[in-house]
Amino acid sequence: MSNPLAVGATIGILGGGQLGRMLSVAASRLGLKTHIYEPGASPPAGEVAHRVTTASYDDVAALTAFGQSVDVITYEFENIPTSALDLLEQLAPIHPGRQALATSQDRLTEKSFLQGLGLTTAPFADVPDMAALEAALAAIGAPAILKTRRMGYDGKGQTRIKTADDGPRAFADMAGAPAILEGFVNFSHEVSVIGARGQDGSVACYDPGENLHQDGILRMTKVPAKLTASQRSDAVLIAARILNALDYVGVMGVELFVTPEGLIVNEIAPRVHNSGHWTQNGCTICQFEQHIRAVAGWPLGDGSRHADVTMENLIGDDMAKLADYAKTDAAIHLYGKAEVKPGRKMGHVNRIFRA
């Protein structure tokens, strides 16, 4: 190990949701502590972390104390304010690094980066103003989708354009936020690769999973995904190329559209990913521990798959079915959120099918 964190060291995690919660649990397996930084009260990760700081991302004193208390910093979401990162990186290493964050925080930067690597993305155009939108619609055509460049997730911050006439309404929906127009891709299904890269530059990818969305939210991931052998190989190579290009440390989620012409990169997430939750029951080392191993400077672990798995998210009222799930052979993972809200991810269920 190249300077790995020792037992008892502390990993700081920005964000206290379910991803931070499962990262904390994985860190505990390696004898490491976690310190959660989260603006919201009673974060899910707080129940299993050694320490929690409740403060906003512009609280310089809190950020400073947090940064001084940890040995390394990681995060469970990509929309961390730049000013907070500027301060924290003076105090402790941040993994994955700034380049990965800057790339994934902005849809325009991300798509340009991916195309620069020779990868295929949906057609896109920068939309700083209404004139640019008109030009983009003329070039890309309708239907298309207008998205804010920053801060989008789970279908938020985007609007569909059915015909060119929808342009002004769609532009108004952006409320002045910088946007990009993306053309529609004619894909049969979406898969994602959960890839990991260690501090020693080694790369390990999990088997691709097939994703099913509903209302813009991930509903289910199945492994193995419906892919030919060469598509499966392509998917892993695409993920590896991105990880290496970013000199990445940690786990990344890479979403890919499957088309007859090949795989198209939809988006990347510089963190553990909902579509990788199946690894908790399908692999010896899950995505959460793999991320912690990378961030902590440990060698990557064994991510080979020992079963077929179906991961289903428990969203909002799905929790009413909990008693039924509990009676089955499934593995249940809940996030400790007491209040059920529509669209809120409350947990997930992994069903294992042995080969």
Add this chain to the structure above:
Amino acid sequence: MSNPLAVGATIGILGGGQLGRMLSVAASRLGLKTHIYEPGASPPAGEVAHRVTTASYDDVAALTAFGQSVDVITYEFENIPTSALDLLEQLAPIHPGRQALATSQDRLTEKSFLQGLGLTTAPFADVPDMAALEAALAAIGAPAILKTRRMGYDGKGQTRIKTADDGPRAFADMAGAPAILEGFVNFSHEVSVIGARGQDGSVACYDPGENLHQDGILRMTKVPAKLTASQRSDAVLIAARILNALDYVGVMGVELFVTPEGLIVNEIAPRVHNSGHWTQNGCTICQFEQHIRAVAGWPLGDGSRHADVTMENLIGDDMAKLADYAKTDAAIHLYGKAEVKPGRKMGHVNRIFRA
């Protein structure tokens, strides 16, 4: 589910060692909080628990506040003072129950109970005084082993008697503590069954594991154990008989000696057990989650085994080999203990061999 704990409920755990730590992690998967009660400072379980109370078992105020803050109580070790249990059982249900604790806290009670069920144990005799020891040695013969009735673990509180002449020295070693004499059993190897029983009376046992001890401490457990099909079946039936007889709720470890004449019960532990750690990487639902499910009133989960596993304890200086283990395909589980001491259990390593 018969009145299962809801998301956000709190399980109180008496004892904050590695077993409490891994129980806390398992509880988090089911959306449950844990509150650790532990006299020692900075307990391993404290890093992953929602709350920790540091107080002794005779601190009435602390015990009362703890009991009032939790929905159910369980424990990671069996030597809990009776006075603490008397107080706590007024405040919250305790699982496994008092009968299981009373039985396993006292070697004489335990062996009498097991014989009462028609199970075979090593020959034994109550040794309240020196005259009783002489009579016991005459009946059982030497070599034999003299053990304190209470508070023994990992080879502590016991002394070997090679010949009858050793009697006075051995009796003096007990320092006045009530003791029992146990005859030696001619066994080929030891196995253990990790059994679970839910609040609905359902029983589920994991595949028996084969245990290798060194200096009185568990060194390694392998599954599958070296057993014939009928021995394997006997082992599970013995565990089930014990669980049912105690109206048990939770996970229990049952250690068995394998002899040509059949299986002999060595001892029972009313808790998750070191020899069950392999389940973390060999099963969908590990012993820790199975225990939490039982205690929380959930249905038991799927404990079937998907791989062969070798679990090796990391004891004391074994930690020096950590970097080597990290490079392998093994799953590493550390307890977050910063200080390495001889004989101290620092973690364990599960090696998976796929069928």
